[in-house]
Amino acid sequence: MRYRLATIAVLGIAAWLLPYQLNSYAMHVVNVMLLYAILAVGLGLAMGVAGQINLAQVAFFGVGAYATAVLTVKAGMGFWTAAVLAVIATAAVGLVVGTPALRVQSHYLGIVTLGLALAFTNWVTNSHLAGGAEGIPGIPGPTLPGVDLSDGYLYYYLELVLFAVTLAFGLFVVHTSLGRRMRAMRDDSLAAGAVGVEVPTLRMTAFLLASVYGGVAGVLYSGLIGYVAPETFSIANMFLLLAMVIIGGRQSLVGCVVGAIGLALIRELLIDYPTYAQVAYGSVVVLTVVFAPTGLAGLPRRLGSVAARLGWRGRGGETAGALGAFHPYDVTPPAAGDATAMLEVRNLSMHFRGVKALTDVSVTVPARQVRGIVGPNGSGKTTLFNVISGFYRPTDGRVILDGRDVTAARPYALAHAGIARTFQNLRLFSALTVRDNVLVALDPTRARSTWRYLLLPLGVWRRDNALRREADSLLDRFGLVAFADNQPSALPYGIQRRVEIARAMAARPRLLLLDEPAAGLNGDEVRQLCDIVRSIRDSGVTVVVIEHNMGMVMSLCDHVTVFAHGAIIADGPPAHVAAAPEVIEAYLGESMAMPAPTVSEAQR
Ligand code: ADP
Ligand code: MG
Numbered sequence: 135m136r137y138r139l140a141t142i143a144v145l146g147i148a149a150w151l152l153p154y155q156l157n158s159y160a161m162h163v164v165n166v167m168l169l170y171a172i173l174a175v176g177l178g179l180a181m182g183v184a185g186q187i188n189l190a191q192v193a194f195f196g197v198g199a200y201a202t203a204v205l206t207v208k209a210g211m212g213f214w215t216a217a218v219l220a221v222i223a224t225a226a227v228g229l230v231v232g233t234p235a236l237r238v239q240s241h242y243l244g245i246v247t248l249g250l251a252l253a254f255t256n257w258v259t260n261s262h263l264a265g266g267a268e269g270i271p272g273i274p275g276p277t278l279p280g281v282d283l284s285d286g287y288l289y290y291y292l293e294l295v296l297f298a299v300t301l302a303f304g305l306f307v308v309h310t311s312l313g314r315r316m317r318a319m320r321d322d323s324l325a326a327g328a329v330g331v332e333v334p335t336l337r338m339t340a341f342l343l344a345s346v347y348g349g350v351a352g353v354l355y356s357g358l359i360g361y362v363a364p365e366t367f368s369i370a371n372m373f374l375l376l377a378m379v380i381i382g383g384r385q386s387l388v389g390c391v392v393g394a395i396g397l398a399l400i401r402e403l404l405i406d407y408p409t410y411a412q413v414a415y416g417s418v419v420v421l422t423v424v425f426a427p428t429g430l431a432g433l434p435r436r437l438g439s440v441a442a443r444l445g446w447r448g449r450g451g452e453t454a455g456a457l458g459a460f461h462p463y464d465v466t467p468p469a470a471g472d473a474t475a476m477l478e479v480r481n482l483s484m485h486f487r488g489v490k491a492l493t494d495v496s497v498t499v500p501a502r503q504v505r506g507i508v509g510p511n512g513s514g515k516t517t518l519f520n521v522i523s524g525f526y527r528p529t530d531g532r533v534i535l536d537g538r539d540v541t542a543a544r545p546y547a548l549a550h551a552g553i554a555r556t557f558q559n560l561r562l563f564s565a566l567t568v569r570d571n572v573l574v575a576l577d578p579t580r581a582r583s584t585w586r587y588l589l590l591p592l593g594v595w596r597r598d599n600a601l602r603r604e605a606d607s608l609l610d611r612f613g614l615v616a617f618a619d620n621q622p623s624a625l626p627y628g629i630q631r632r633v634e635i636a637r638a639m640a641a642r643p644r645l646l647l648l649d650e651p652a653a654g655l656n657g658d659e660v661r662q663l664c665d666i667v668r669s670i671r672d673s674g675v676t677v678v679v680i681e682h683n684m685g686m687v688m689s690l691c692d693h694v695t696v697f698a699h700g701a702i703i704a705d706g707p708p709a710h711v712a713a714a715p716e717v718i719e720a721y722l723g724e725s726m727a728m729p730a731p732t733v734s735e736a737q738r
Pocket of ligand 2: 515516517558
């Protein structure tokens with residue numbers, strides 16, 4: 135921390151003293167560089183942090199610049215009034231561009247945003263209002279009492295302050311609730327939805343953020359150059375911006391800044407060789423994508439892991455200790471309302487074109503039960519979970535949670551309603567630490583309270599600290615404290631499974647769906663898992679568990695439902711079901727005999 139503060143102080147002083155070393159041409163180059171840095175931070179937030187392909191950043195830049203030009207030159211407003219209106223206008227455009235993000239997936243978003251960027255340059259080139267191909271000259275620069283901002287040296291300080299504020303805000307977003315949810319969405323948007331992240335709104339927020347950065351840079355550009363023309367906002371410049379972000383390191387805002395400054399410098403050096411410049415940027419981008427996908431910002435870590443592989447240094451990703459014991463939840467006595475069914479699935483069918491994954495399935499799970507779901511592979515168990523948790527819209531039938539019809543609600547809405555789940559093939563957020571994985575689910579912040587970032591940043595910060603403490607106590611309960619700062623992929627499989635259960639429980643569910651939680655665990659780990667699930671049940675949560683490990687099903691479940699070919703073939707207490715002839719036949723059909731329960735297991 136102290137080291138970091140010192141670095142910031144040194145950089146700040148160096149930036150403050152920089153103009154004393156430069157001639158006025160060099161000062162101008164630096165001023166342009168700072169604009170690109172602001173643009174790159176905005177693009178980094180949308181693309182690197184939130185994972186939304188945004189090729190309209192240069193159009194946001196253009197809207198900010200042109201709005202300032204039109205409002206000052208054509209409407210006769212003062213610079214600062216025009217500046218505020220221009221940023222608001224850009225944010226509005228950002229929302230419009232972000233609207234398709236509510237519906238379409240990332241790859242299509244690239245095409246949509248590219249189309250919008252092209253449409254923008256086309257429009258300004260042909261519009262009378264925007265001055266056509268000649269653009270709009272004569273934009274008055276900003277004024278401040280007692281400071282002459284028409285001077286490039288003093289304008290630098292205005293830019294520097296705005297750059298510092300926007301970068302600090304970006305870093306603040308990345309390291310708190312909003313950024314964490316965005317990173318989770320980037321890593322795995324399905325899993326993010328399942329823990330309550332409002333994915334569509336969050337995607338739109340990413341565009342909104344990017345557009346505000348574009349607007350600020352656009353306003354500063356108008357004030358600096360005093361002239362706007364279409365070619366500044368061309369696709370070629372969008373490509374340059376993209377190159378800055380990719381080369382610098384998309385996932386690190388500081389990396390984006392380094393990329394922007396570096397490439398803006400190179401562009402200046404190559405200004406007399408425009409043909410070669412494009413080829414040079416292109417080659418560097420390709421080399422970066424191939425050899426350093428995380429950009430310059432990711433290099434130290436990559437070099438570290440190479441060094442580890444060569445035996446120069448200890449391997450990265452070491453953990454601070456071993457898996458701890460699970461501390462059971464407090465037991466809550468059954469309440470009056472517990473008599474009702476927590477989950478009711480009525481006549482559910484799910485067909486994928488030809489495949490009938492589920493046909494007319496009805497299941498009722500009373501509150502505080504551990505319900506086992508067993509059946510051969512491909513019998514529709516996971517599909518049932520996917521329908522209940524809102525990933526699939528059923529072909530027919532209803533899902534009722536605690537008396538409320540929740541059929542085909544969005545996954546995040548179901549998470550808010552009290553459904554949490556794990557996945558058959560683990561879906562942890564791979565680029566987030568274990569603590570952050572848990573924090574995303576723990577965080578009750580809704581997209582509608584994003585305005586707090588603007589008006590109550592201190593409140594956001596305090597809340598985040600409180601959430602961190604809560605996350606640490608949950609990690610302690612699950613014996614995962616030693617791995618809090620590790621990325622999940624560095625951990626043994628059994629620990630990842632436990633992290634996934636901790637993450638599901640962080641969302642404080644009423645209904646927990648576990649999809650083959652014992653797959654890949656050893657005997658000891660399976661026993662610990664059973665203790666955890668029992669404790670979760672005793673705390674008042676209803677659990678539905680899909681499992682192949684029959685020993686575990688027999689000892690853990692209060693009631694078992696057996697699936698075959700998308701339908702229920704048996705339903706009842708474990709011992710009863712295990713003896714049913716249909717069940718034995720279904721399992722023999724799969725050439726996988728169902729082991730009979732031992733007496734001790736059946737009685738437990
Ligand atoms: P289980 O979890 O019991 O092993 P699943 O629910 O994963 O089985 O799959 C049941 C059937 O539905 C399988 O035949 C599978 O191929 C099919 N299925 C599941 N999801 C899809 C999908 N998204 N598209 C097409 N078929 C699917
Ligand atoms: Mg499955």
